Amino acid sequence: MxxxxxxxxxxxxxxxxxxxxxxxxxxxxxxxxxxxxxxxxxxxxMLLSSAKIDCLKTIRGDAEEPKDAYLQHFKRRKSKTPLSEDYFLNITKDCKTYRTIRKFISFSMSKEEQEFPIAYSMLIHEKIEMFERLLRSIYAPQNIYCVHVDEKSSEPYKEAVRSIISCFNNVFVASKLERVVYASWSRVQADLNCMEDLLKSNVQWKYFLNTCGTDFPLKTNAEIVKTLKLLNGKNNLESMQAPPNDSRWLFHHEVQTAVFRTNKRKTLPPISIPMFSGSAYIVVTREFVKYICENEEIQKFLRWGEDTYHPDQHIWATINRIPEVPGSIPYSPKYDVSNLHSIARLVKYVFEEGDVFKGASYPPCTGTHQNFICIYGFGDLLWLLRKHHLFAHKFDPAVDDMVIQCIEEHLRHKTLYKTEM
Incomplete structure (x- = not known):
């Protein structure tokens, strides 16, 4: 009542x-x-900041609210300052107060969640406030979190991350850190480092999900648990048939400050199935993680992929089609899974945006683009919340903080009151 x-x-x-x-x-x-x-x-x-936007009206479909919110957004955008490393270094001196003020959930919200712990890897390198908001949004005391901080991140950033993590006994920094170069093997290796660390933990987690610092959840922990249980031991990730002569793995690549293709052709991949394409984001079982970390044939395939271009976009997609891998699916093209049909990550690519009534995959991005990917704006909010994906990529408070704020409010409301806003 x-x-x-x-x-x-x-x-x-x-x-x-x-x-x-x-x-x-x-x-x-x-x-x-x-x-x-x-x-x-x-x-x-915090109350004043939240009161500036009526997320409830927007989520319920008030057509005028986005216009009003944008006006307020542009008025305050120049004066809004993100929380700094110093802020987190100071507030985390008293962990109890920090966890309270920053609204971290301190106990399992249900027996079902308590009995279904999840393991996360979090690959981050900048924007300390965004990392903390991501952690807070997916945090539950029964879960476990491995945080991989890019070796090339600034020392103040690394110190602030360690300070935040010190306030939780189920969050830790990866034992081995990589200097991550875009489109190189280091992105995959960072996740592998966390996988190995997570397998050594005492938490008997059920599924592994990987995230990066520009991701944000679209579902509560309870909803994620229910979704994972419905998978019934299967993995879920993007995996599509790839072109047979793809230069990404046909040629040897060198890694410097960026990845460069050479004219040296590689040997064929040491697997008995075709190659598949996908993305860096995966939802996989504990048994899958254990298998790839221990199986010698998979280890050979991983080593073979170290000099390919964007290996995160074909390594996981291919491994998940190998029949003997736990939780995998057959490699018949009938089992192909697009990014829009998987649950791992919702991404808007600029070349697939447009008029959905004329065949586009999704409506235009209302934020901006980086590397051909949409950084979501407030106008994407309803589209995001109506999707089945567990997470979306990507967000940046410097581009549009309102969309993040409203998702935060929406998820917190559902977590506490078990109902929609």
């Missing part, structure tokens, strides 16, 4: 109740409530 009553309050009263009594009920300790009161200035600032 109380929760149904809450839904009849005005939006502002809901927010106030959430930060005061709602938080008290949620964490169920007087100490937490007092800590929140002591940090009222911080909370007021």
């Amino acid at each position: 109380v929760l149904r009553g809450l839904s009849r309050l005005t939006w502002l009263k809901q927010v106030i109740l959430f930060f005061a009594g709602g938080f008290f009920l949620y964490f169920a300790t007087e100490e937490t409530y007092l800590a929140l009161k002591e940090k009222k200035d911080n909370l007021s600032e």
Whole structure:
């Protein structure tokens, strides 16, 4: 009855109740409530920021709200300053207060979630606030998180990451860090490093999901768990038939500050099936991870792929079609899975945008583009939330913070009240 009553309050009263009594009920300790009161200035600032946009109206389809939100966005865009490394170094000196003020969930929200822990790798290199918001949005105490910090990241950034991680016993930095070069093997190796570390942990996680610093979830932890259970031991990732003579793996590539193709032809891949194309993002079982880390034939294939171009876009897609690999699918073309049909990641590519009534894969990006990929804007919000994917790529608060803010509010509301906004 109380929760149904809450839904009849005005939006502002809901927010106030959430930060005061709602938080008290949620964490169920007087100490937490007092800590929140002591940090009222911080909370007021957060409340003021949230009140600028009515995410509820937008998600419910109010046609005028996006226009109003954009006007407010442009007015405050120049003055908005992202949280810095120094901010996190200071606030994490008191981990208990930090976890409370930054609204991290402190206990399992259901028995089903408690009994189905998930392992994450998080590959990051910049934008400390975005990393922290991603971690907070997917954090659950029963899960485990391996954070791979790019070796070439700044020292203040690395220090701030370590400071944040020190406040959690289920989050750790990968034991081996790579200097990641775009489109090189280092991207795959970073995930492999985390896989090996996660297998050594005491947490008996069920599935492995990999993320990067520009990803953001579209589902709550409870929804992710339900989706993974429905896979029933199968993996899920993009995997499509690839051209037979693809230069990405036909030629040897050299890695410097970028990846360069040479004229030296490679040997054929040491596998008995064709090559497949996909993406870096995967949803795979614990058994899959264990198998690829231990099986000698898979290890040969991995070593063969080290000098290919964008190996993250064919290594996982191909391994998941090998019959003996746990959770794999047959390599018949009838089993091909596009990025729009997988659950791993929702991505808008510029060359597939356009008028969906004329055959385009999706409507135009309302943010901007980087490497031919859409960095989402506020106008993409409803499209994102209506998709079945677990995560979307990519987001940048410097491009549009509102879309991230509204997804955060949406997921938090569903987590706490088990209902849509």
